[in-house]
Amino acid sequence: MPSNLNQPSTKKIRLTVVAADGLSKRDVFRLPDPFAVITVDAEQTHTTTVIKKTLNPYWNENFDINVKDNSVIAVQIFDQRKFKRRDQGFLGVVNVRVSDVLDLELGGHERYTPEGRPYYVDHNTRTTTWVDPRRQTLVRVMGPNGNNLSVQPQSISQLGPLPSGWEMRLTSTARVYFVDHNTKTTTWDDPRLPSSLDQNVPQYKRDFRRKLIYFRSQPAMRAQPGNCQIKIRRNHIFEDSYAEIMRQTPNDLKKRLMIKFDGEDGLDYGGLSREFFFLLSHEMFNPFYCLFEYSAHDNYTLQINPASGVNPEHLNYFKFIGRCVGLAIFHRRFLDAYFISSFYKMILKKKVTLADLESVDAELHRGMTWVLENDITDIIESTFSTAEDRFGELVTVELKPGGADIPVTEENKKEYVDLIVEYRISRRVKDQFEAFMSGFLELIPQDLVNVFDERELELLIGGMSEIDVDDWTKFTDYRGYEVGDEVIQWFWKCIRSWPPERKSRLLQFATGTSRIPVNGFKDLQGSDGPRRFTIEKSGDPSQLPKSHTCFNRIDLPPYKDYATLEQKLTLAVEETVGFGQE
Numbered sequence: 160m161p162s163n164l165n166q167p168s169t170k171k172i173r174l175t176v177v178a179a180d181g182l183s184k185r186d187v188f189r190l191p192d193p194f195a196v197i198t199v200d201a202e203q204t205h206t207t208t209v210i211k212k213t214l215n216p217y218w219n220e221n222f223d224i225n226v227k228d229n230s231v232i233a234v235q236i237f238d239q240r241k242f243k244r245r246d247q248g249f250l251g252v253v254n255v256r257v258s259d260v261l262d263l264e265l266g267g268h269e270r271y272t273p274e275g276r277p278y279y280v281d282h283n284t285r286t287t288t289w290v291d292p293r294r295q296t297l298v299r300v301m302g303p304n305g306n307n308l309s310v311q312p313q314s315i316s317q318l319g320p321l322p323s324g325w326e327m328r329l330t331s332t333a334r335v336y337f338v339d340h341n342t343k344t345t346t347w348d349d350p351r352l353p354s355s356l357d358q359n360v361p362q363y364k365r366d367f368r369r370k371l372i373y374f375r376s377q378p379a380m381r382a383q384p385g386n387c388q389i390k391i392r393r394n395h396i397f398e399d400s401y402a403e404i405m406r407q408t409p410n411d412l413k414k415r416l417m418i419k420f421d422g423e424d425g426l427d428y429g430g431l432s433r434e435f436f437f438l439l440s441h442e443m444f445n446p447f448y449c450l451f452e453y454s455a456h457d458n459y460t461l462q463i464n465p466a467s468g469v470n471p472e473h474l475n476y477f478k479f480i481g482r483c484v485g486l487a488i489f490h491r492r493f494l495d496a497y498f499i500s501s502f503y504k505m506i507l508k509k510k511v512t513l514a515d516l517e518s519v520d521a522e523l524h525r526g527m528t529w530v531l532e533n534d535i536t537d538i539i540e541s542t543f544s545t546a547e548d549r550f551g552e553l554v555t556v557e558l559k560p561g562g563a564d565i566p567v568t569e570e571n572k573k574e575y576v577d578l579i580v581e582y583r584i585s586r587r588v589k590d591q592f593e594a595f596m597s598g599f600l601e602l603i604p605q606d607l608v609n610v611f612d613e614r615e616l617e618l619l620i621g622g623m624s625e626i627d628v629d630d631w632t633k634f635t636d637y638r639g640y641e642v643g644d645e646v647i648q649w650f651w652k653c654i655r656s657w658p659p660e661r662k663s664r665l666l667q668f669a670t671g672t673s674r675i676p677v678n679g680f681k682d683l684q685g686s687d688g689p690r691r692f693t694i695e696k697s698g699d700p701s702q703l704p705k706s707h708t709c710f711n712r713i714d715l716p717p718y719k720d721y722a723t724l725e726q727k728l729t730l731a732v733e734e735t736v737g738f739g740q741e
Contacts, residue, residue, distance in 0.1 A: 169225050172257075176207055178217040179236055182250050190214060191238035193250060198233045199224050209239045211384065212415070217376045230257040344373055367618075367660075370610045379604050380489065387414040391435070392421040397442040400435075401479050404486070409601040412482070416490055436487050440494040443480050450476055450591075454499045454518045460671065462499045462519060463588040463595075466550070474594040481598025484620060489602045493622035500671060501584045503613035505592060506599070511584045513576060517708065518671055519584055527576045534569055541567045543575060545582060558582055614667055618660075626662045626675065628655050631692065634680040639696025640715075649721045650694065653728060664732045671708035683711055703731040 176195050190212040197205040203224055210216035226232070232255045241248035326338045338345050374380060387407060391399035404412065418431040444451045444461050450473060452464040467473040487494050501515035513531075517524040530539065543562030547554050557563050558578040567575045585592065611619060632651055640647050654662060666675070669692065670683065683692055690711050697714035698705065704727060705714040718724040 169227055171223055171225055174222045174224055174232065176218050176220050176222070176234060178215065178219070179251070180215050182214045182216075182236065191250060192240050193236050194239055196235045196237060197222055197224070198235070199226055200230050212382070217372070219376070226257045228258050231255070232257065339369070367611075367615050370615070371619075374607055374610060375491075377604075377607055379607060382415055382490075383410055383413045385414040386417045387411050388417050388419070389435070390419045390421060393438070396435075396438050397448075400439050400442075400483070401476070404482055405475075405479055412486055412602060413489060416486075432490065433492055436483075436492045437495050439483060440496045443483060444496045448476070449473070450480070460497050460499050460518065462502060463591050465587045465591075467591055469550075474590060477591045477594035478598035481595035482601060483598075484595075485599040485602030488608075488619060494620055497617065497621050500613055500617075503616045505585055506596070506616060507609055507611070507613060508605070509613065511580060513580055515584055516580050523579070523583065527579060530572055531576055535567070535572055536569050539567055539572075541575070543567065543578065545579060547587070556582070556587075614664070617667070618663065626659065626666065627679065628662070630679045630681075634683070634691050636691045636693045637695075638693060640694060646696075646715065646717055646724065647694065649718070649724045650715065650728070652721070653725045661729075661732065665728075668732045669706050669708065669713050670711045703727050705731075 174197065176197065179193060179195070182191060182193060191214070192209050192211050193213065193216045194209040195207040195218065197203075197207075205222045205224070207218045207220050210218065224232070233252060234255070235252045236250040237248040238250055239248070324340045326340065328336055328338060336345055389400070389403045391403060416432045418435045420431070442448075446452050446464070449464055449469050450467050451461045454460045454462050463477075467477075470476065484494065486492075499515075499518040501511045501519065504511055504515065513524065513527055516527065543558045543565040544555050545558060547556055555563060558575070559565070562578075565571075608616070628651065631654075637647065654665065657665070680692060683690060693710065693712040695712055695714050696717060698716035700716045700718050700723065702716055704716065706712065707714070716727075718727065
């Protein structure tokens with residue numbers, strides 16, 4: 160009997176193999192097909208699924224295993240294609256000693272309720288908790304080759320509060336899990352712990368990085384086996400791409416892209432497809448084809464041309480463009496094109512607002528704003544209709560059935576403004592947009608793209624521009640401030656300290672887009688022509704900065720110290736809805 164008491168007790172635990180990052184590429188011409196083999200004391204063996212052609216496999220698979228306090232868990236990564244060859248398929252290994260992971264913190268004790276539910280007693284503080292103190296106290300540190308992992312203790316109290324929109328819950332067996340209400344997903348992983356996944360992706364407060372990981376890990380976003388061959392002529396890239404992409408099935412387009420330019424030698428290992436999307440976006444969105452036009456805001460953000468019907472094939476072309484945008488997102492490529500904010504909102508099925516009208520028709524926006532802010536009794540003699548110029552002919556369009564006979568009054572003016580906004584932004588290009596979405600949704604499911612907001616979707620499609628802060632400061636005007644004022648010096652110090660993604664956010668906040676003109680900030684455009692970036696002294700130090708996107712202007716209150724300016728500016732850029740507050 161005494162000998163049995165000395166035997167280590169066996170317990171069942173759940174092991175989650177999440178991912179590997181930066182595996183070594185052992186073959187010049189192909190990527191590995193990694194899978195993980197989990198062994199416990201060289202006896203129990205489990206394997207994950209095989210992830211095709213990647214150095215960054217994502218599994219997130221659970222395994223229930225029996226362990227003892229002195230057990231060692233080994234997680235080995237192999238290339239499935241070379242697994243049967245001796246010493247050829249090995250990609251890395253991580254060894255975890257159970258006693259290092261599962262020991263109760265000093266002074267702790269595990270007990271059970273009469274119903275069998277475990278709870279934990281901390282004799283140091285004389286408190287009890289349902290939360291296992293051994294859980295959520297580990298930080299994973301993964302090396303560049305994915306095979307260097309160490310476990311370091313970290314106190315729960317040091318992790319701070321959960322990110323906005325997250326909630327911690329317990330299963331019926333008292334296991335902790337986390338709910339992300341932003342993406343409507345659950346995970347065993349504490350979002351406060353660092354992750355080695357996609358380190359090059361920006362970490363916003365609204366957690367763009369985690370959204371990207373979720374988005375790209377879904378089955379609908381996984382490449383299909385095989386290749387998708389697209390052969391085009393450089394001088395006919397629009398026509399050839401239309402023929403090639405429209406003849407393929409959506410499933411074929413999800414295979415690995417192999418771009419070949421006619422008459423040129425070269426294998427596509429990514430560079431040719433990047434160049435292809437760059438060149439194609441210049442042609443697709445060229446106003447010469449009458450499919451898109453530059454917005455009223457500037458000469459580089461695009462909107463659908465309501466007169467695109469001059470091209471009899473325009474709806475087929477819009478479906479093609481939708482496919483191309485979806486294709487670029489699916490294959491993680493960027494398009495050299497930026498749209499007005501309402502276009503991204505329409506993709507996400509969000510309601511457009513009066514603020515969105517500013518980039519479509521600045522004069523109408525000012526008029527509708529005046530209508531809402533003033534008493535229009537006996538002043539406005541409009542009806543629920545609007546006039547539109549269609550190829551030289553002035554046509555009256557009813558905003559609602561019988562609208563031509565319904566006068567606009569002080570009581571119904573809000574409905575009138577809402578209908579004007581809806582018509583000017585979405586209704587008059589309804590057919591074109593539906594054709595675009597029919598192509599887009601063949602590759603990108605609506606529920607997946609909806610995890611992003613409109614600003615994140617802009618970055619997902621167009622990527623981030625490299626922002627030259629020296630050029631930015633050189634072509635900035637000031638109102639109420641001088642360039643040598645302390646607040647201005649703090650402002651630029653703050654901007655220089657920010658990572659590229661937050662600089663892009665600030666540019667979006669101030670101008671409506673993260674795109675920089677080809678010739679830099681000196682060519683920045685406003686709603687009424689060239690207009691430089693402007694910082695105006697306005698507001699109380701207790702307020703956040705405000706932006707006026709049509710005028711490329713930020714209203715910056717005279718803050719008393721650098722810390723306050725940094726806090727207020729960061730909050731305005733990261734947390735405001737839309738591109739500006741006004």
